[in-house]
Amino acid sequence: MNRSEQLFQDAQKHIPGGVNSPVRAFRAVGGTPVFFEKAKGAYIYDADGKQYVDYVQSWGPMVLGHAHPEVIAAVVEKVQHGLSFGAPTEIETTLADELCQIMPGMDLVRFVSSGTEATMSAIRLARGFTGRDTIIKFEGCYHGHSDSLLIKAGSGALTLGVPSSPGVPAALAQHTVTLTYNDIEGVKKAFQEMGDQIACVIAEPVCGNMNCVPPIPGFLETLREECDKSGALLVIDEVMTGFRVSLTGAQGHYGVTADITTLGKVMGGGMPVGAFGGRREVMEHIAPLGPVYQAGTLSGNPVAMAAGLTNLRLVQEEGFYESLSQKTTLLVEGLQDRANAANIPFTTNHVGSMFGFFFTDAPHITNYQQVMDCNIERFNKFFHGMLQEGVYLAPASYEAGFMSAAHTEKDIQFTLDAAEKVFSSL
Numbered sequence: 001m002n003r004s005e006q007l008f009q010d011a012q013k014h015i016p017g018g019v020n021s022p023v024r025a026f027r028a029v030g031g032t033p034v035f036f037e038k039a040k041g042a043y044i045y046d047a048d049g050k051q052y053v054d055y056v057q058s059w060g061p062m063v064l065g066h067a068h069p070e071v072i073a074a075v076v077e078k079v080q081h082g083l084s085f086g087a088p089t090e091i092e093t094t095l096a097d098e099l100c101q102i103m104p105g106m107d108l109v110r111f112v113s114s115g116t117e118a119t120m121s122a123i124r125l126a127r128g129f130t131g132r133d134t135i136i137k138f139e140g141c142y143h144g145h146s147d148s149l150l151i152k153a154g155s156g157a158l159t160l161g162v163p164s165s166p167g168v169p170a171a172l173a174q175h176t177v178t179l180t181y182n183d184i185e186g187v188k189k190a191f192q193e194m195g196d197q198i199a200c201v202i203a204e205p206v207c208g209n210m211n212c213v214p215p216i217p218g219f220l221e222t223l224r225e226e227c228d229k230s231g232a233l234l235v236i237d238e239v240m241t242g243f244r245v246s247l248t249g250a251q252g253h254y255g256v257t258a259d260i261t262t263l264g265k266v267m268g269g270g271m272p273v274g275a276f277g278g279r280r281e282v283m284e285h286i287a288p289l290g291p292v293y294q295a296g297t298l299s300g301n302p303v304a305m306a307a308g309l310t311n312l313r314l315v316q317e318e319g320f321y322e323s324l325s326q327k328t329t330l331l332v333e334g335l336q337d338r339a340n341a342a343n344i345p346f347t348t349n350h351v352g353s354m355f356g357f358f359f360t361d362a363p364h365i366t367n368y369q370q371v372m373d374c375n376i377e378r379f380n381k382f383f384h385g386m387l388q389e390g391v392y393l394a395p396a397s398y399e400a401g402f403m404s405a406a407h408t409e410k411d412i413q414f415t416l417d418a419a420e421k422v423f424s425s426l
């Protein structure tokens with residue numbers, strides 16, 4: 001028994017399933033989850049000391065790579081002055097100013113402690129602002145695990161066969177309408193039928209919780225137009241894409257601006273942080289300015305703010321996103337070449353430093369059903385083969401991969417050599 005297996009056995013004694021978030025349990029790919037001990041730059045090290053090139057990057061936040069010295073220094077400096085005050089601190093204003101300067105359409109922003117809190121609060125705000133209850137989400141998009149949003153959800157909810165979880169009251173679920181991602185006509189039809197009841201549409205602008213599925217041309221624009229016509233709000237969930245696909249997120253990349261944007265992951269630099277922000281007129285409905293209640297003891301935590309602020313300053317260095325995109329292109333094109341050479345039906349998607357690959361005959365993957373129709377058994381074999389070779393990919397065929405600034409061309413070449421070997425064994 002290796003150390004991960006031992007640790008997993010021990011963990012199951014008092015932690016449900018031995019993990020504190022279901023995707024970590026390797027249920028999708030089978031086998032025992034790897035327990036990790038440390039990470040630096042592009043590498044992560046398991047409990048037995050084995051090194052892996054890491055494309056999970058803590059599910060997205062570590063865009064600079066793990067344990068960036070400047071982020072660590074900022075955290076260490078801040079920690080010495082106390083961990084939490086439950087009262088305002090100057091650094092919250094500094095980070096809020098920075099976010100509002102960078103993110104399209106963001107006049108005011110509220111910090112929370114996770115992406116789930118950000119999307120949950122954004123939905124409440126949209127309902128409070130419009131006085132309507134119905135929300136539209138898309139099949140396979142995952143916006144955290146709050147009740148209204150855990151309906152036909154992606155990510156770990158897919159593995160466990162609970163994309164609509166027991167425990168979500170039917171009376172609440174009936175207010176969530178789920179449509180097909182990238183189905184422009186479906187969106188128009190829904191608005192024709194019930195436009196005056198819709199509080200908001202919430203969407204991942206690049207869906208990273210059903211692998212990596214970008215919007216087709218016109219999809220995000222249609223959401224914007226239909227919301228404008230009907231008085232609904234557009235909530236763009238940039239928890240994954242914010243400061244990831246470009247400095248200005250997917251909204252800057254695709255030129256569509258939300259009424260409310262949700263953020264997390266990269267903006268927290270690896271600390272538990274989320275945020276939701278948007279137009280002043282909408283955000284002024286949040287307490288204490290308005291009647292929509294939202295709160296948090298640890299919200300705006302100074303240590304987390306220090307990590308986030310340092311992260312955001314570093315990603316603004318000249319050429320940062322161009323270099324990330326180039327490396328991601330090199331990786332996905334290299335994977336495609338090697339799959340072709342091994343006669344494995346395969347295709348890839350990528351936007352900036354987010355990527356996905358699919359074992360399929362389909363030339364393009366644009367929606368949830370196509371993702372579900374991919375050869376999952378082959379993915380699982382590929383995943384375990386790559387793990388064996390020292391490459392850590394997301395342990396599920398429907399989760400996106402991430403490149404970081406710390407990955408070098410040598411790491412990418414190492415990954416492609418491993419892939420060549422594994423493809424030929426499939």
Ligand SMILES: N[C@H](C=O)CCC(=O)O
Pocket residue numbers: 021022023024059142155156208209240399
């Ligand atoms: N896809 C999820 C986050 O974006 C994976 C993280 C988790 O559920 O623990």
